[in-house]
Amino acid sequence: MRPLYPFEALVGQEEMRLALVVNAVNPRAGGVLLRGEKGTAKSTAVRALAAILPEIAVVRGCPLHCDPARPEEWCPACRIAGGQPAAEKRCAPLVTLPLNATEDRVIGGIDLGAAIRDGVSSMQPGLLAEAHQGILYIDEVNLLDDHLVDVVLDASASGTNVVEREGISLRHACRFVLVGTMNPEEGELRPQLLDRFGLCVEVAAEGELEKRVLLMERREDYDRDPRGFIARWEDQSRELAARIALARERLARVRFPGRLRSFVSELSRENNVAGHRADLVMEQAACALAAYEGRGEVTSMDIQRVAPAALRHRRREALPPPPPPPLPDPPEKENDREDGENGGREEETNQTAPQEDAPQNDQRNETLPPEALSAEAAPEPPPAREGGESHEEVFAVGATFTVQKFSTPKDRVLRRGSGRRSRSRVSLKQGRYVRSVAGVQNGDIAFDATIRAAAPHQRRRDRTNGLAFVLRDEDLREKVRERRLGNFLLFLVDASGSMGASGRMAASKGAVMSLLLDAYQKRDRVAMISFRKGEATLNLPPTSSVEAAARFLHELPVGGRTPLSAGLLKAHDVLRSQLLKDPALRPITLVITDGKANAPLGEANPPVEEALALAGRLAADERIRFMVVDTEEVGMITFGLARRLASALRAEYFKVDNLKAEALLSVVKGYTQ
């Protein structure tokens, strides 16, 4: 295999390197999550770490890597052996958990090789056991399947792994440092998992020409002759490894002055951090930093250097910032370690700390509110253009935001399709193999599980048919596959004149755009109906091209009366034809309106009542889920018509503002308290 790019040869990315080194020195710093755009050496850095990890002691011959110094954690085999076991040194492992791993390999289970060869059931340790005392690395961690996330969370929270499968029952210690990399474009991380990472670093590309060129040159050198390149960096790598090993030894003797504890908790409090994990992480990381730099005592400076990474993903009122735009030069020497946004954040935390030892403040304290941050992607609404017709305007798309999670509940219906929103069992031989069940229904046989089931019986079975391994019907196991399906989202957008008032359409377009972004991440199919000027049009027939929807949204004009009934009717047509095509579909319809219907279908009907009656009929089909996004402004007079529409549709009701996800923070809060 190709030799790995050396850690020391990375260019820039000081905060990322610091966070990784801190964890190499002190596993109790709790792991790192590297968030950032693609192509910023996230994975390269983590893999390079493997070469500089310090050695660990393990019980000789123990497949579960038991720590000889901790008898209370030993696996049953080591316990039975008792006494002082022979120890051996080995490099701390860096174990990669691939996204497509199956549970049996992660947790561990019966040894398939032994089962096939000898027909016995013996234990084969899983990845969690291999990662004991080392690092468990998950690339693209935000794409990891939920059932594996659960397993990893469980193990990392309890420090033990419980194997209960195929007649094997074992509990063993697995303490590992969790390191993950992710690109936020592909969706966010589950809050519980997010909180598991001690530190979080935002990685961005270098903005300096000089550094970019240096990086290109090094990379080209490496690609031309990897071995030669590594040889040239050998000295630095060895030096770093030695320094980390030394720091780990020194770590136990690093003193954490008591007066700094109040500083740490003050930092947490000022940043609205829930729970105490952040405090603990800051303390441990600061100790590691002091040890790494050869000091016997932690200073407030150490804490300030690790605080941004410990607080970034735990702050409550702010969403995780988008990839930071390269800010101009960090002002002071010490600040070279942080760049861009991170620098800004550090200073902010400093300033909020009342301690006198926050020496390096400058005036860049204006952290933007989250709305403003995410809005930078969308252009400022320019003055609305006059459309050709009377009173018809095209509004720019307003600020976008992260929408809260919504999906259809998981059920037992088998479906076809693909996407990322809702989890469903799938009937085709596709999707991720999550576990196996006895019996065969659709011929999708899980050979591994079948062999494991048959293994214990091999000795007793008659092998006269010339096969080495005898299977019976009762051994057969079938794969249960699961995958996330994209839903079908129908947008029913009110484009009438009343929406044009006081920037409401811009806000609504912003909301729809946010929902579209979400739809993109979940791989939904979308369709869009707009209603205005007495009629409803299917502007976008069902498509998976969310881009087409976005383009259309930009051009959507506003003006005229509000034919809500016509819109609902059109929605019904579209939904019905979709449901005919795929009866297992569970469409979600989003109605974006203020509910002020004023153009009925029948001449004499009162418009609002007509629309509500229609809505009631639509709601009768239980397969369709409705959501009403109310765009009416909260002001002096509110009609609450959208709310009435929502109850007629039996829909969930949101104000535009409520759609925003206080994602991470509210849930993290619930979890940690």
Added chain:
Amino acid sequence: MSDPSVYPFPAIVGQERMKLALILNVINPALSGVLIRGEKGTAKSTAVRALAEILPEIEVVADCPFQRAPWDDAEICRDCPRAACREGILGGAVPGTVRRRIRVVELPIGATEDRVVGTLDLESALKRGEKQVEPGLLAAAHRGILYVDEVNLLEDHVVDVLLDSAAMGVCTVEREGISFSHPARFTLVGTMNPEEGELRPQLLDRFGLCVHVEGVHDAAERVAVMERRAAFDADPERFDRQWEPEVRGWVEKIRLAQERLSEVRVDRGLLFEIARYGLDAGVDGHRSDIVMLKAAKTHAAWKGRLEVMRADIEAAAELALPHRVRRQPLQDVALDLKTIRRAGSVGQGVS
């Protein structure tokens, strides 16, 4: 010698940029692939399939399912399903080698994960009581080309697998009781029709180069397309014979370019030019810089030069940047370089 059912690569009319992108990838596999975007019926798939005939040869251990080069270490042989060869190599025997053309391995859209990464070899398990791995498509594509038609329709979980392997050139399998990894460095070639949805940004970035193809607009060329196609359909073997010298010429030119590639030099000042391109266009990360440098060198080698010139960098930028420009969410992939640079400088003014 050549397969008459394959349309000869040089006979494709027009589409110079697509042909260039493919050729550059053949010369230098480190460019890590090309994404061909375009409407239906623009010779996308034809070009990729035709590529198979002009690919250079590599040396491989005979019949090795992992496409091992004779000078690689024998680490992967341990898990190899071919018992005789495995025992021989582990016993110290020197394996026989063959020279063969680089392969184009096609990844069908409906492929299951176990077919892609490999799975337990059932036959040896049941008949001989051995746990062996049956390597998947990624093993077959090692040192070759992995071709995905309609790559934007690929199942999400298969894309994850591709990303995983493409990132480090190693395919790691930890599933269904098997645990092994093998090298999987391949040139990823994908074709797609953007009307059917975009690619995930992460996967998009993995393609070194990206070209946009359109139907030929010139009337004379359109006629040429029709005539050649008709001639090919009428008598493929004859058509093939006609084009044989041309095909040979390309093969030879590619071989020469490959030899030249390692000697191509680039002036340090031009590296700044590359970096500036990346900054101006506002791309994510550094992959575009790295790819542009490689593409420029390869382009110079292809043009028969040992020194990278500004023209090489411009050609490289056209191929390496469009799909990497940081887009407004859901914006279309940029199509032409001028708008990129302009958009980039305007964008900088705003942010």
